[in-house]
Amino acid sequence: MAAGEPNSLPRLGKKQKYVFVAYPYRIYNKNDYRKPYHEIAKAFSVTFVFADERISTLHILDKIRGHIRECEFGIYDITGWNPNVTLELGLALGLGEKAFIAFDPKKTELKEVPSDVQGIDRIQYDSFYSLGEQLTRLIGQEFPIQRRHEAQGQMEKLRQETLDLIAKAGLEGIGVSTIAEALGANVELIKVVVRPMVGKELFAKGKKRGTKYLLRENGIDFFPKKDQIIT
Known part of the structure; x- marks a missing residue:
């Protein structure tokens, strides 16, 4: 074994x-x-x-x-x-x-x-x-993710759902608390999902608790400062 x-x-x-x-x-x-x-x-x-x-x-x-x-x-x-x-x-x-x-x-x-x-x-x-x-x-x-609704709670699915929500938010962006509420997921779990995407699929605006996330699009090359990365 x-x-x-x-x-x-x-x-x-x-x-x-x-x-x-x-x-x-x-x-x-x-x-x-x-x-x-x-x-x-x-x-x-x-x-x-x-x-x-x-x-x-x-x-x-x-x-x-x-x-x-x-x-x-x-x-x-x-x-x-x-x-x-x-x-x-x-x-x-x-x-x-x-x-x-x-x-x-x-x-x-x-x-x-x-x-x-x-x-x-x-x-x-x-x-x-x-x-x-x-x-x-x-x-x-x-330990498969426990979700408050009945959708299958695997990381890749949650990641895609998060990207979909951020895309729908457009230039206004969306924060982790709002994402967590919409998906019925733990806020800390959403932080784990979002963090690796910052500087790649996503960029951030605002600071710390007020930070909102947007999709990186056509030619935008934005990398957040340390105080913009969720902790």
Whole structure:
């Protein structure tokens, strides 16, 4: 059974929509690394359980084991091939728990990764922005979007519905709250959908809470300033 496949063992005792996360906290700034996780947690109503403690005693090891067992799956960021993350990943695999690996190839020598780990489903990123994009795909795959109406709530469909609404708004533009209300979707989820399209399919006018989004059309080349990008 591949580590990214559904576990065939009973999932008793699992906390719904809980995801265990292990990452090399000595490599990354805590707030910077966790920002995309916090955004996605709001959008998908997911709880990420972070492994914050260095495994130095059996007590801490038992605590980590408990976190891994109670979560539906785990994300193990092996960037730099951190010993603590390696131990947590090995523990998860030994327990038969569902696991995904993540890494930044700029900071990770792939030849250091054992062949049995290379077969695990992975998230590969080169910035916190791309980490957020990859996490959005993974969480959307594992926990399909819950919508307040009965339309199928997959990300691509929601993205297209959002573009359609923005197109109808014309030069007036439309804000994320209005889009969320029209589509019966979570505001944070609409932010996740809109953010990657700014500077590509969309441009923004206004600032922060008053920002409205328009389609980029014939020759318009507008890239928003930092204070125009939704946060």
